[in-house]
Amino acid sequence: MAAVLMAVSLVTLDSSMTNIALPAIALGLQTQPAEAIWVVNAYQLAVVAALLPCAALADRVGARRLHLAGLAVFVLASVLSALAWSLPTLALGRALQGLGAAATMSVNIALVRQLYPAHRLGRGVGLNALVVGVSFAIGPTLASLLLAVAPWPWLYALNLPLGALAFAVAYASLPRSAPRAAPFDALTALLTALTFACALGALATAVQHGAAAALTLALFGLVSGAAMLRRQAGQPAPILPMDLLRRPLFALSVATSMASFTAQGLAFVSLPFFIERVLLRDAVQTGFLIAPWAIVVAAGAPLAGRLSDRYPPGLLGGIGLLLLSAGLALLAILTPEASTGKIVWCMALCGLGFALFQSPNLNALMSSAPPERSGGASGMVAMARLNGQAIGAALVALCFGLAGERGPVWALWLGAGVACVAALASSARLLVARSA
Numbered sequence: 001m002a003a004v005l006m007a008v009s010l011v012t013l014d015s016s017m018t019n020i021a022l023p024a025i026a027l028g029l030q031t032q033p034a035e036a037i038w039v040v041n042a043y044q045l046a047v048v049a050a051l052l053p054c055a056a057l058a059d060r061v062g063a064r065r066l067h068l069a070g071l072a073v074f075v076l077a078s079v080l081s082a083l084a085w086s087l088p089t090l091a092l093g094r095a096l097q098g099l100g101a102a103a104t105m106s107v108n109i110a111l112v113r114q115l116y117p118a119h120r121l122g123r124g125v126g127l128n129a130l131v132v133g134v135s136f137a138i139g140p141t142l143a144s145l146l147l148a149v150a151p152w153p154w155l156y157a158l159n160l161p162l163g164a165l166a167f168a169v170a171y172a173s174l175p176r177s178a179p180r181a182a183p184f185d186a187l188t189a190l191l192t193a194l195t196f197a198c199a200l201g202a203l204a205t206a207v208q209h210g211a212a213a214a215l216t217l218a219l220f221g222l223v224s225g226a227a228m229l230r231r232q233a234g235q236p237a238p239i240l241p242m243d244l245l246r247r248p249l250f251a252l253s254v255a256t257s258m259a260s261f262t263a264q265g266l267a268f269v270s271l272p273f274f275i276e277r278v279l280l281r282d283a284v285q286t287g288f289l290i291a292p293w294a295i296v297v298a299a300g301a302p303l304a305g306r307l308s309d310r311y312p313p314g315l316l317g318g319i320g321l322l323l324l325s326a327g328l329a330l331l332a333i334l335t336p337e338a339s340t341g342k343i344v345w346c347m348a349l350c351g352l353g354f355a356l357f358q359s360p361n362l363n364a365l366m367s368s369a370p371p372e373r374s375g376g377a378s379g380m381v382a383m384a385r386l387n388g389q390a391i392g393a394a395l396v397a398l399c400f401g402l403a404g405e406r407g408p409v410w411a412l413w414l415g416a417g418v419a420c421v422a423a424l425a426s427s428a429r430l431l432v433a434r435s436a
Contacts, residue, residue, distance in 0.1 A: 001127070003170040004111045007071060008128060009135040010159065010166050011101045014078070016139025016294070017146075017155045018043070018094075019268045020287055023276055024152045029087045033273060033407075037397045040269060041200075042091040044390035046098025047105070049197035051383045053189035054106040056239040060184050063107035063114070064174040070103025071170060075163030082156040093156070105382040113366055114175055119309070125362040126305015129355075134298040144287025185239070191228035192239050195221050200387070203394040241380060248432045250368040250377075252425055253313070257361055257384035258391075259422035260321055264354065265392020266415035267328055270399070274408035279343070280336045292344045296351030301359050308360035314429030320356025321426055323349055325419035332412035353419075357426065364429070392418075 018025075018039060026036035058066045074097055081093030109125065116124035146154055198221030202214040232238040245251045268290075275286045307316060327350035334343065362381060369377035395414060400407035 001112075001115050001124075003166070003173045004067075004108060004115070005128065005131045006166040006169055007067065007104050008108055009131050010071075010162050011074070011104060012132050012135035013139045013142070013162075014097070014101075014156070014159060015043075016135065016268070017143035020140040020143040020272050020283075020290065021147060021152050021155055022269070023272055024147050024283065025090070028152055029090070031087050033400055035087060037269060037393055037400075038087065038091050039094055040393045041390065041397070043094040043098040043101070044386055044393060045197055045200055046095040047102045047386045048200055048383065048390050049193040050099050050102035051106050051386060052192050052196070052239050052380075054103045055110075055380075055382075056189065057184055058107045058110065062177045063110050064170075064176055066103050067107050067111065067174060068167065068170055070100045070105075071163060071167045072100070073097075074100030074104065075159055075167070076100075078156045078159035078163065082153040084153070102382075102386075105386070109362065109366055109381050110377070111174065114177075118367070121309075121363060121366060123302075123305055123309070125366065126302045126308075126359040129301035129305065129359045129362065130298055132297075132301075132358075134294070138294075140287040140290040140294070142287075144284045148284050185232070185235075188228055188231050188239050191224050191231065195225040195228055196383075196387070197221075198224060200390045200394065203391060203398070241377070244369050244377060244380065247368055249364060249429060250380075252429045252432060253361055253365045253368065254380055254384045256317055256321075256357070256422050256425040256429070257365070257381070258388040259418055259425055260317075260324070260354070260357055260361075261385045261388025262392045262395070263321075263324060263328065263388075263415040263419040263422060265389035266395055266411045266418065267331075267350065267392075268389075269393045269396040270408040270411035270415075271331075274331070274412065275343075277405065278336070278408055279334060279338065289340070289343050290347065292347040293351040293354070296348045297355045297358065300352060300355030304355050304357075305359035305363065308363040311360075312430055313360035313364040314426050314432075316360040317357040317426035317429075318423045320353040321419050321423035323353030323356065325353070325416045325423065327351075327353060328412050328416040328419060332409055332416065357422075361426070 022033070022036050022039065025039055026033055029036070054066060077093055077096035077100055081090055081097060084090035084093050109128070112124045112128055113121060143155060198217045202217035202221065205213050205217060228240065232240065245254065271290055272286055275281050275289055276283065281289065304316065327346050330346045330349065334346070365381050366377055396407070396411045399410040399414065403410045
């Protein structure tokens with residue numbers, strides 16, 4: 001379990017530190033905020049494209065092998081990101097990091113399920129969420145402190161020693177599993193990657209390259225998706241697990257997860273710009289002001305995980321996502337005169353809401369899938385999270401393109417609305433549970 005948690009903390013730290021460093025990266029590479037967001041988009045597009053193919057591959061070669069391979073690629077790509085001399089070079093390094101992260105994250109929850117009995121799975125995913133929350137809490141603060149004394153490339157250089165340690169522990173301790181005899185369909189995997197990459201790429205390019213380029217990518221994604229669904233029809237364990245999505249509780253949990261992480265993506269990418277440019281705080285203060293969100297998530301995740309073993313996840317998630325929506329709306333109306341205590345209170349409210357959603361939703365997702373499909377279910381867990389975060393990051397760029405300096409405010413209001421949609425999806429699971 002320590003090996004699993006070290007890997008997820010490494011990936012989470014990298015993501016949260018990059019978000020807080022976007023203003024510094026934009027300044028250092030002499031680029032505009034909307035362009036700098038490609039540092040996030042490149043990573044997330046690569047993760048989204050590779051995630052489900054990696055999950056399908058894990059069911060065939062074993063979760064341990066894919067976890068180790070992902071860590072190795074992630075660490076080597078971090079070195080390239082640290083040495084990047086331009087925005088395209090950094091985007092390339094981040095895309096390669098995304099490929100490594102996809103391999104590791106696609107098997108994260110599947111490994112947790114191997115380590116915990118069914119009646120205590122909520123505790124396992126709660127512990128996983130705790131480490132994610134702690135990493136998110138440390139990330140902004142650590143990034144702010146590091147940026148105060150060193151340039152931004154050091155954010156990625158830190159991954160080298162941390163990644164080497166995570167690899168050594170994983171190699172020594174992760175459980176081995178016998179690979180399945182089913183062949184890996186490379187063409188279906190390629191079509192799946194093209195489908196998700198084009199769909200999110202269309203949204204990400206709409207601001208800088210116009211509607212024509214975005215529409216072309218969207219149409220190409222639709223064609224790839226149709227070909228992928230046709231090719232995998234009838235397969236017992238398809239790369240895009242349509243069989244799992246036919247289960248109402250699983251499908252609603254995926255929808256809840258994607259919408260909630262879209263709201264989180266809108267918030268986490270826009271908040272550094274909002275705090276520095278709207279609330280007029282410096283970079284070090286920004287890291288500390290964002291930290292309460294993640295600290296409360298970290299503190300509440302184990303309790304929420306235990307509650308999810310006793311109370312319906314639809315109820316816990318619905319309440320939590322309404323709190324998240326309220327917190328984002330309260331942040332959006334803040335002015336430069338707002339006190340530090342008020343900002344911290346709003347961040348903590350967001351964290352409390354997210355904590356009530358995250359662990360119960362993970363429990364619901366994994367419990368509603370059969371044990372032999374743990375790899376596919378784990379891939380869908382990560383796919384929903386990262387698709388949501390990628391959509392959120394792309395929507396932030398769109399808000400900047402439409403509203404200029406008011407872009408961060410627009411993004412927070414949009415995040416509040418998306419969180420309300422997520423609350424409705426979560427509450428709908430109560431009806432499914434009653435009908436079942």
